[in-house]
Amino acid sequence: MTTTRFAPSPTGYLHVGNLRTALMNHLIARKAGGTFILRIDDTDPERSKEEYVEAIKEDLAWLGLDWDRLERQSARLDRYEAAAERLRGMGRLYECFETPTELDLKRKKQLNMGRPPVYDRAALALSEEEKARLRAERGAGHWRFKLLHERIEWEDGILGPLSIDAASVSDPVLIRGDGQVLYTLASVVDDTEMGVTDVVRGSDHVTNTATQIQIMEALGGEVPRFAHHSLLTGPQGEALSKRLGTLALRDLRAAGVEPAALLSLLARLGSADAVELRGDLDAIAAGFDISRFGAAPTKFDVEDLYPLTARYLHGLPFETVREEIAALGVPDDLAEQFWAVARENISTRKELADWWALCRDGAEPDIAPEDAEFVAEAMELLPPPPYTAESWGAWTAAVKEKTGRKGKALFMPLRKALTGRARGPEMADLMPLLQTVRDKP
Template identity: 55%
Template sequence: MAPLVRFAPSPTGYLHIGNARPALLNALFARAHGGRFLLRLDDTDRERSTEAFAQAIETDLAWLGIVPDLRARQSERSAAHGAAADRLRALGRLYPCYETPEELERRRKRQLGRGLPPLYDRAALALTENERAAMEAAGRIPHWRFRLEPQVVAWDDLVRGDAHVDCASLSDPVLVRADGSYLYTLPSVVDDADLGVTHVIRGEDHVTNTGVQVQIFEALRAVLPVFGHHNLLTTADGEGLSKRLGHLSLRSLREAGYEPAAVRSLAVLTGSAEAVRAVESMDELAGLVDLGHISRAPAKFDPQELDGLNARLIHTMPFADAKTRLAAIGVSDAVAERFWLAVRANLRTVGEAADWWRIVEGPVTPVIADAAVTAAALETLPPEPYGPETWKAWTLAVRERTGAKGKALFMPLRLALTGLEHGPDLAGLLPLIGRGRAERRLSGAVA
């Protein structure tokens, strides 16, 4: 059976580079195995979930190259969640608890003070019907906990191999809040089961959740998916990534001019057996991803590495891929291809081409660093048309006239023509600048 994977973000903020990792690993797994990708918005947090964030998630995924085959929203499946909760109640696996947060916190502190793990003591299970009725008559509304069996849950993890969770070491998790809303755990199981998810690939921070959820799957007599828990992306300093790190949001990376292929490559290949490199194609990247070869150590995301990957992509980017973006910054169609081939080796992002188009078009304030060299250059400036060999022939003439060579020859010309000490090869820029602007700049005029 072809796999069905899912990416299940909460629309409570913008996706960041850490979210890109599970989204891509799922999408690439589906691509490699002829499967489908489900985008399921876990929007049970009614206060913080917004339609704007939901739309932003779709936009970010599309930018990464992920187009979902299926879509679902947990907020539209509350009837299924309620039916599952009722089944668990009938089985005696979901039971009401009446403690307030303050009472639970006091118990937790007492347990810690006695050197005991702060587990829920299941006091609610000992309440009689009369005691529960008295609690509710006093205005207490219960929250509902899932009664875990004190057993070791084991599975063959796609990433980690043999994996297990000792549920005897866990508190019975709250599945339903006092206001009737659901925590992540139950809707996730119900939706995975009902929608036919075959593989759950997510971060290793969900390993304990998997132990709990396996018991819920089994209590509901649902088919268990295959689980895989990959390592998490961290900052270079080892700090966990979160939505608070706005500069690493996919939206910010896109606006900063990074290429999706660079972001994809670093998000997926970091912390794997594959060397990190820029991989253009989603199909090629899917062929490189082997979940069983992902490291168990945290995967450190270094923005400087992203800069390098992005620059390497730009340096070899065909004109056809840059054409539309060059037009958007005003580059003339007549010279756009020649301009792109002249400047791309000096760019980190396509957007930086705008700076060099301003150098070509002007106005530029020239810097006359050596009057003798620029005067000779002006006197020997050849007539148009200019081509790839014009620069070489012209600088040879200036050298013969002045005796200047190397940096003493080329730097004064660069400063006069561009106003800058560094930049693209002037053999490619000079034909774009043209004789008229070159003549005025060599004369010291702003042009």
């Protein structure tokens, strides 16, 4: 069975970059009828916050990205220690004592000599007596996984055939001196024991994947299919990391972005397929193909979400917004008429309140000085209510005949005189609604 996972660290709010990873993994599982695991990677007790755990779940629920299992790494520390003991027994996990300053000096020296800044494995030459002395002086050491110096190869679901020489990579630290298990080991143990078959993540993890493949093989686990998607940039190709504070999912939700718009865009952005608005996840999953994505950095512009949001809202039937419109104070007998008039003229749901305020309270006329005489003359020709869908056309025809004005010079001053706005719903539809609202007792 296909099993995927999304494994966020609860150290902040989810942003669009996180969502891209979550969505791809979710769609692969759903399309295959498989299992999607939400795994909270919370092995760092200092930075992990419970408020972010709840925020992650809230954001995913808003988007409809439901999960089949919820796992937490903080509840699995015994599994990581058992794996570490197995690796120690194989001679593949060794204790090191260099300080960050010493490691930095080593790297600089290697770079000055034209060599790759790879850990030199000096700790492997330490005797037990030397290790005991270092522990007494510096405390417990950190633990590195001993890579086999051979090529690590896999067929990436997006990048194609990949090959990394393990000799060009430092032996990864799996456990810190304070005992904290790091992502590399915890992720391997979880993916192996949870039966994860497919892992999609950012291209910045390619080197991590190479080392994790060796750790999986050392522990006798099945290696999943890996795919590394491109990283998102801003619309001009700038680093998105500088703007992530404005691209948190909760901020997009507060701005009125619809889940369907966000999911439809991210499910196709960076692929060979055009973005298509889809109203539900089943439809998005049906058209999803991980092999259609490319390796080039992918430009993301938050402004692209608003036309998609507007298109989604324009297609919503009244029943889906009945309660929302009632909450604005729109009378039941006018609610459906109001929605029919307003929905083509909103970019987000938040704008409904503004249109209802116009219907309920009216607006200050916006009349340019050069149009004042024309508007006054036109208002004398305005027939008495009730108004119908034909009233606007009949009135403007009479005004045109009397004044000779036509086109924009005819319609725009009259629209602005009645609504105070240059844009909005068709006046033929809006006039009857305005009159009906204002005539209600």
